[in-house]
Amino acid sequence: MACVLIVKTGDAYPEIVDQHGDFETLFENQLNAALPAHLNVQVWDARRNPTAPALDTLAGILITGSHSMVSDAEPWSEALKPWLQEALANDTPMLGVCYGHQLMAAAFGGVSDYHPAGRESGTHTVRLTQAGQRDPLFSQLPESFAAHLSHAQSVMQTPRDCTVLAHNSHDAHQALRYGSRQWSVQFHPEFSVPVMRAYIERQRAALRDQGENPESLSAEVTEAPEAASLLQRFLAFV
Template identity: 75%
Template sequence: MTSLVIIKTGDAFPEVVDQHGDFEQLFIEQLSAVLPAHLSLAIWDARLTSTPPANVAGAVITGSHSMVSNKEPWSEALKPWLQQALAEDIPLLGVCYGHQLMAAALGGISDYHPAGRESGTRRVQLTRAGQQDPLFSQLPESFPAHLTHAQSVMKLPTNTTVLAHNSHDAHQALRYGPRQWSVQFHPEFTPPVMHAYIERQRAALRDQGEDPEELLVAVTDTPDASSLLRRFLAFV
């Protein structure tokens, strides 16, 4: 049997892990109920081994509290695999750190955003290309999504299509090939997980002039963003 591999690139905060599960568990909860019979789910912790599981049919790359620009050895070791996956048309979906790492692996630049951190439930807008994209076209033109990131894709790789943006980040969603996408937002997050991240970041958010209480009140369900995970399975 072939596997949809969840490439683990980091751990969530301890209180998130205790109450809601680690990053990979959040993906498993979204995907397991709708997983096709021909697929199984496998976890590849890229921090522990550079060897992927056998029979990879597709991959989702998780978020992380690491920074792509730090070029940690395990992170750099993933880049050639991502390049090869694109060349072989293996379906990919990068999320947050996975989004930034895919862009960096394929010739772009990911680094700290000059406007600072983006956290909370924010609206994301599809581009014209996004409205015509096979994965994104069923989404409304504007939809809420959960976000928490200090780095962004600052320079696009060549031959990359921007599918979504917002006022903070011009590169909220990208397509690199026929079945290779990435998103800056977190389709796997639930409102309680988003709340926990804002609570943990209170001081940093205040320091950049944001009101954590307003961000907490604004957290809402994000069914359109979450639906991307289920729709991605159709391409695997």
């Protein structure tokens, strides 16, 4: 049976894990609703197990978010870069999310770092570029759609040969494509409304410090079905 690998790069906050599951569980909940019989999902915690799975055993790769920062260049994170480069060279289907988005961009020649405008949290509108409207993964989405976001760092400089698929007023690089079947997104397709609100609650002080209103952000959290659909749509390319 072919394996779709979730590369775990971090843990959600304890109260989120207790109530909703950790990052990999949020991914699994979305994937299992559309998982074909010939695929199974496995999890590799790249922080705790330094031995990367052999790429020829994998049908696809998903990379989770993390509370780590790509620019800190932690050894486990840096060790992922050549593995991701090999996966791209092998045309292994990939989808990176948040930290995974920033890590893929850094691995392929871009720069990920703190966003000068600060943190982006809550449910916000993301807009497809013209390339995004033609992209095989994104083309079935509306030109503008809601997405859950929680990040302090962003892809500040894209790799030379990638394509920008989506953007918004905060972040010029909300979604990128690197090869024929390799994508990454800054937003969280795996988040639910309760998870998004729990993140805003955790970030209340930081959001206030940068002039945001956490109460308003929490009240404006809505369902984001189009963004969520990307995880299941990704399985069609595996």
